Amino acid sequence: MHHRFRPLMTAATIALVAASPAIAEGTIDVAIIGEPDTFDPMISTKDVVSIVTQHFVETLYTFDESWSVVPLLAAAMPQISDDGLTYVIPLREGVTFHDGSSMDSADVLASMTRWVEVASRGKAIADKVESIEATGDYEITISLNAPYAPLMSLLAFSNSAAVVYPEEIIGDEIAEVVGTGPYKLEAHEPDQYTQLVRFDGYTQPTGAAERTQTPDEIRFVPVPDPNTRVEGLLSGQFDYADGLQTEAYDRIEASDAAEPVLLEPFGWPVFAVNHKKGKMTELKFRQAVQAALPFDDMLFAAFGDEKFFQTDGAMYPEGWAWNTEAGTELYNQNDQAKASALLDEIGYDGDPLRILTSRQYEFHYQMAEVARMALEAAGFTVEMDVVDWATLAQNRDNPDLWDIYITHSPFLPEPALTSSYFSTAREGWDNPEKNEILDRFTSVADPEARKEVFAELQEIVLKDVGLIKVGNFNALQGKAAGLEGVVPSPWPAFWNAASAE
């Protein structure tokens, strides 16, 4: 029996190995870090949800390559009243949803109403929205009770996004997402792929960069293991891979099959401060922590090579309109003696400083370890609470359980999108002076004036230790050699992606 089966098995194995995978022409395969848990970007703030859904659902406005707000489903920028309270938004005509229906102001009204009711970013401004009305078949008017300059950025952001759905599908939950984007959802096999195909009824926006719909299909493949994403990129299985380990940079660069895409800088690791309860509610204690921390060492431990980080205390890096040096003399003091003196001044009793972190992102843990050593050298008792991400996500909502938790964020195009500045965030930073600055920042419309107010905000972040920014870090993505048309971004889009071959 053994002899009879052997040739059969050999032939079967050769046939399986030799069979080349059937790949549709013009397909872009993208390795993403995990499975999007919803296709409704209104109810999620996860980047992976934004990356996928921006291809099939659209907002009234979007950002261009320089992070300026430009129209997408809107026909033009809004007419804003002199008092900054009324936004009249003209809508594009002839826009078709994937179900064949046409978009008009009734759809936008229903979608915007849902956004302020269910989206975390929408709800954050719900108290400022006096009304949302359809003032024409293709016109929507948003009335505010106080000027709110970040409104346009909120309407443009793809995360907790103010996307437009057909009125008919609007509800607390949307069972099947229907959008207007250049691609439509063809198939979804959880933990395997999300398959998008070109939407033939798409009409190009008038303001945003053209969506050329170059690929026939875009497939997003969740690949949780970062090493597998690298191997898939280098083997040609993926045309683009998100969230790669910086250790893979040299190998990708040396490869003929792929090129590294470095987002420089990508974002900022942050030690979120508990202002509601515990030791960190005391200013001098916070200042002692700030004084003790060696940010350069923490960044080096976390990222290993200066190619991947910058020791920078400004909330926005050079090249951004919001960049300012205000208050940065308090950054990276690395002065344990000063910290120790501050602790003596307040009669520190040795109660542990609890740092909540996770190894989901290894660099969080590595920064925490270096911070712990510096803090202990300054006389702090440090208690590291290293948990899985699920536990961290739950525990950080309970102010009794932590003093500092570690997270990170990409640089967002509008500072007001960073929730930590607001007293309503879980950190609860409720400093009256900061609140007054923040109110001014969100109500002033003039861009130059806003920059000046932001400098005040940054200064008080550092002086009052509202949060502790560790520095800037770069993110690594990778693309197949010759792939063009993908703008490096935390939320890369593939509607213009094309292979040079």
Place this chain on the structure above:
Amino acid sequence: MRSYLVRRLVGMVVVIFLVLTIAFVLVRLAPGDPASLMLGPDATPEEVDALRIRLGLDQPIIVQYLTFVTNALRGDLGTSLFFNQSVTSVLATRAEPSIFLALFSLLVALVIATPIGIWAAYRRGSVGDQMSVTSAMLAASVPSFLTGLIFQRYLATDLGWFPVSGYGSPDADFAERMRHLILPAITLGITNSALILRFTRASMLDILGEDYIRTARSKGMRERRVVLRHALKNAGIPIITVVGLTFALLVSGAVVTERVFNLPGMGNLVVNAVLRRDYPVIQGTLIVVAALYVLVNLATDLLYLILDKRVKY
């Protein structure tokens, strides 16, 4: 025989019920809230509470347990919190890669382990025997993720012989899906061959020293027939036991290999479900795995009947 089967099936129900209860308690003892995870980092506590109500997580634990048990008895393992699909349909989609991966890797393991195990026992104490024992220890000692990474890098990325990961594109046919299992199956097969090799060798050594083997030889029977017909058949029972348990383990627990090769099997599913705190999927998977173990044990015991006429139940 019939009463034996009835007893085993009743025992199976008891085991599954105990697993079901333990699974329910354990997953809820773990900290971490599925609603917080699903909504993302900027969700407000009010949003999290609203989602908890929608998912039924606000109900008292005993109510959740009774609902779970009642539904499970009707074959309804609940709805995945993450996928918003029934757990049975989620598990059904994961069964194909897991079962075929288990079968292929078991085949690889048997092809490697059985002949070497027989030969090593037959040539006991020889250099070849020593080498086979050492190789088996090495295969058992190297973690499958390391073997997988090495194979992935050199055989898939550099040589392009196999796909790096996944289970095929949306338009993949059966052959292409199976092609994606070759490298993971070799990885797992090598690791698991060590145990089967050791069992085969030890079992064959016992049998080759038996009187009836000497009798067969003294009657002038050809050595090949003595080893393969008489010795191997009687050495088969312990080998079948370990093969059966290995199969159950491979179907349910090829976690690391499935992770490295990004296969959408049961192992990957349960790891993701734990990370997502997808309680119904964790519970459903544990029930299926418990049932699988009990069934494989039962099948193994029944196989004894076929192989050894002296066995009676």
